[in-house]
Amino acid sequence: xxxxxxxxxxxxxxxxxxxxxxxxxxxxxxxxxxxxxxxxxxxxxxxxxxxxxxxxxxxxxxxxxxxxxxxxxxxxxxxxxxxxxxxxxxxxxxxxxxxxxxxxxxxxxxxxxxxxxxxxxxxxxxx
Numbered sequence: 693x694x695x696x697x698x699x700x701x702x703x704x705x706x707x708x709x710x711x712x713x714x715x716x717x718x719x720x721x722x723x724x725x726x727x728x729x730x731x732x733x734x735x736x737x738x739x740x741x742x743x744x745x746x747x748x749x750x751x752x753x754x755x756x757x758x759x760x761x762x763x764x765x766x767x768x769x770x771x772x773x774x775x776x777x778x779x780x781x782x783x784x785x786x787x788x789x790x791x792x793x794x795x796x797x798x799x800x801x802x803x804x805x806x807x808x809x810x811x812x813x814x815x816x817x818x819x
């Protein structure tokens with residue numbers, strides 16, 4: 693999945709660039725454009741991020757929610773056009789979401805492990 697970003701908010705633009713690193717593309721060669729505003733008369737598929745009810749993804753959101761929304765948007769369009777869905781794209785999105793959850797869990801465990809080691813070292817030197 694190739695994604696282009698076109699946001700009026702520089703903060704949202706940069707956050708999305710970090711979230712979608714490795715999937716970024718020019719608007720000319722992308723599969724979908726992520727925006728924080730609606731653009732009429734554009735031939736590209738858009739995922740709108742905002743606080744309104746019309747938005748495809750409501751702020752605030754996580755990286756996993758972003759990938760999920762992108763996958764859903766692509767699936768809806770593929771079904772509307774009656775094309776067969778590519779299992780590679782779906783598996784890749786699910787893997788990315790699962791990997792994000794796993795990554796957060798590993799970070800949490802690492803912090804706990806580090807805290808326990810520091811506690812043991814402090815206890816040893818305080819004796």
